[in-house]
Amino acid sequence: MDRLFGTDGIRDTANTKVLAPVPLARLGQAIGWLLRHEPAVFSAGEAGAVPREPYGAAHAFKRPLVRDRVLIGRDTRTSGPMISAALAAGLLSQGINVVEGGVLPTPAIAHVTRTMGALVGIVVSASHNPAPDNGVKLISPEGFKIPDEAELRIEELMAAKVPEALTGPEVGDLALETAWDPATRLSAIATRYAGDLVDRARGWGLNLQGLRIVLDCANGATRLVAPWIFEELGATVIATGVDPDGARINDGCGALHPEAAAARVTAEKADLGISFDGDGDRLIVIDERGRVSDGDHVLAVCGRLLREQGKLDPAVVVGTEMSNLGLEISLREVGIRLVRARVGDRYVSHQMRSQGLILGGEQSGHLLFFEDSTTGDGILSALQVLRAMRRSGKTWSALCGCLKRLPQVLRSVRVLRKPAFESVPRIVEARRAMEKQLGSNGRLVLRYSGTEPVARIMIEGDDQATIDRMALELGELFREELG
Template sequence: MGKLFGTDGVRGVANKGLTPNLAFHLGQAGAYVLSKEHPHPRIIIGKDTRISGDMLEAALIAGICSVGADVLRVGVLPTPGIAFLTRTLDVSAGVVISASHNPVQDNGIKFFSSTGYKLPDAIEDEIEGILLSEEKPWEAPIGGEVGRVIEIHDAERRYMNFLKNTVGRLDGLKVVLDTANGAASHVGPKLLKELGIEVIPICNQPDGVNINAACGSTHPETLQKAVLEHKADLGLANDGDADRLIAVDENGRVVDGDFIMVICALALKAKGKLAKNALVVTVMSNLGLHIALKNAGIQIFETQVGDRYVMEELLRTGAKLGGEQSGHIIFLEHNTTGDGLLTALQLLSVMKEQGKSLSALAAQMQRLPQVLINARVQNKEKSMNHPEVLKKVEEVKKILGDSGRILVRPSGTEPLVRVMVEGQDQNQLKVLAQSVIDVINQNL
C-alpha cells in the first residue's frame, strides 16, 4: 500500500494527520484521476455524523470543484448508501467521509469508482502519485468551467427504496436498533418502521462527538440490556458508517458476523439461492463456522482480514455472500460493499420466513472458544517474524494439534500485532495467547 491509502481509504486524526489541506489536494487528485473518461465529471459525497465531517467535506468539495468537477452532496448517509447511489446515478465516482467504527477524533476519506466498488490499488497509487507530485497534470479551469455543488435531497429515500425491495413485509417483529449515533441514526429506524417492525431506537441522537461512544457494533453491552428490558425479539447494532451489523438474540446473547453468515448461508442454500454453494470468510472466522457449513455441504473460501480481500475473493470465485466476524457482510447480489442495514433486513427476513427466534437460528453454529490479545509494537512485520516469536508460535501449534489453531497478524489500522488462539479450553487458550504476547514484548 502507499503512504496515504490504507486498507480502507485515507485515515487519520482529523485536523492533525487528516487535514483540510490534505483533503483539498486529495479532492483535486481524486477527481482528476477518476474523471478522465468523463467530459464534465460529477462526484457524489456523503459522510457520517462526526464533527470533523463538515470541515473535511468543505475542503474536499473545494478541491473537486477546482478541477472542474461537479459535486453531488447528499449529507449524512451510510457508506453503503453512497456506494449504491454511485453505481445507480450517472456519476464518475463517489466519496465517503467516515472512519467507520473508530472514535470521533479519527476520520477518513474513501473513494468508490463509478461501479460502486472500492478503488483498486493501481488507481489509489495513481491518485497518491499526483497528490505527492509538485507538478499537477491539470490546468485550473475558470469562469463557467469551475465545478458547482448540487444538493441531492432524495438520497435517503432512494437508498431506503432499494433496501426495502430486497425483502418482503416484516410485521410482527419487535427490534431494538442501536445506530451508534452514526450515519444510520435517521434512516435506520425509519426503514424498519416502514417494513412493519416495532422499533425501539437507541443511540440515535448524534451530536457530532458521540459517534461509536460506548455504543454500536463494537460495544453491544447497552443493546444487550435494552433487548432484555424491552422484551424484544432481538437487537441490531450498526457501527458509525453502518456498513457493519452485530445482533443480540432475545436472551441478550451477542450474535456476531460468523453466526449471521451461517444463518443466511443455510437459508439461501435451503432455497437453492446460495451462489456457487459457497461462502467467503476471513482467517478470523471461528472454527465453529467451518464445521457448521462443512456439515451442510457448503464450500468455504478463506482470505486475509479485510473486507476488500473478501470482495476480491467473491469476484474471483463467483460467490455472492461473504464477510467478517466483525459484522461486515457483503451480499453481492444486492450491493457492492458491506451494508449493515441490508444485512439486518436479510437476517430479519430469515426469522420471518422460518418463524424461528434468533437464538434458535444461531444454534445452527456452535462457537469454539477464542482468545484475542494485542501487543503494541513499533515494527509489526519485524515483531511477527522474530525467530523467538516464530518458535513460540510453532510450540503453540503443536500443543493445540487438530483441535485448535493460532493466528498472528498485524492490525491494518494500528501499531498492533494481534494474537488469536482458538480451541476447546478457554483457560488454556488465554495462557497460550499470553505466552506468545510475552515473547513478542521481550523481543521488541
C-alpha cells in the first residue's frame, strides 16, 4: 500500500481515493482502534515552555465539551462536512467519543486539544490548496503533529482490517460544539482559543488602539475569529475574504494572493495588512506602503526582538533550506545563528524541540513561536508582528529594513512522477553546471512537494536575470524528464 501521509497529513482531491466516505470511515476506525489499544503512539512529548492551561478572561465563557474526546474541526470547503462525518462515524464505531467543532482554524484545534484534554485533534483542511482539494491531519494530545510512528501504525491498520467493531451501547457519543457564544458570536471552542490569544497579547501589554489593519481571511477558517481578536485588542479592522461559499477558499485572496490585501491597505491608508491562508496556520504581512513581506522578514524582526529581551538562549533561529540567504546574514549581524531544516513545519518543529529553541519557521509564513504555541498560527504571528511594532515605535516597513534579500527565484513544476533527482542524469548534469556558475554567492535547492504532484526549484544568486534563466531552463527540463 502506498503511503497515505505526506509532510502535512493526507491531502488529495476530495471524494477520491482515501478522501471518499468509505475509506475515511476506515481511517476513523484505525485511529479509534489505536486510541483504545495503543494511545501512547499518538503522544509527541511535552510542550516545553508553552503554557498548558488556559488563563484569564477566557474562563468567563462556556467551557466546551472536549476532554477525553476526539476534536474534529474543518475549514470552509464544501467537502468538509462530508469528510468530518465519515471520520466521526469510524471513530464512533470504535467506541471513541467525538466532539464536532465545525469551522475552526488549525491552531485553534491544536490549542484546545492541548489545553482542554482532547484525546487527539483532527483537522479537515487542505490549507492553501484550491477548494476541490481537502485533507486530514492529526494533532497529538500535546498540540503537535502526531509522530511518524503513529502515521505508520494507521497505515498498517488501513492496509489490514481493524480487528473488531463495537455494537450497541459500546459505540461512541457525538457532541456538537458549533453554537455561537452570545458574548462573542463565536463557537465555544473558537471563543476559548480567541480569548486565550487576547489574554496572551494583553499580558505583553499589547494595545492596538489607533491602528487600522486590513485582514484577508482567504474565505477560510479565520473569517470570524481573526476580526474578533484584533477588534477586541482595540484595532480598527478592515476585513476581506470573509464571505466563504465552500468554493472560494484561497481563490484570488489570502496568503497565496497578498496583492488583494496590499491594494486594500493602500486604498484604506491602513497601518498594516495581514493575509492568512485557508486554515489559518500561516500569514503574509503587508506594510503601510502596500509592500509584501514573508516569513523571512518576520523571523528577522522577531529574532532581534527576542534577542533584545534576553529570551533567545541559545541565540539560534530555525529556518529551512528555502530561507533566503539574506535572513542568515541579517541574523548573523546581531549574533544569531540560522540553522536550516527540511521544508515542512514538522521538520522545523522537530529541530526546535530537539535543541530547546523558541523561534523558527518557513519563508511561506508558517512560523513557530514556542513561548506561546505548539503549532504554526497566523493570528499569533500577526500579533507578534504588532508587538514588535509597538515595542519599537516603528512602522513595519522600517523594521523590515533589517533584512536585505538576495535575488531569489521560486518555481513550481507539476510532475507525473517523483524519482530521486540524483537518479536523472540530465538533471544531475544541469544542476552541477548551474551550481558551479553560482559559486559561493548562490544556492540551488530542488525538492518535491510533500502534498502536491509538484517539484520546487529555488535559486539564489547575485543577478536576478541569471537565476531567472536558470529556473526557466530547469523547469523545462523537469517537464521533459518528469512528465
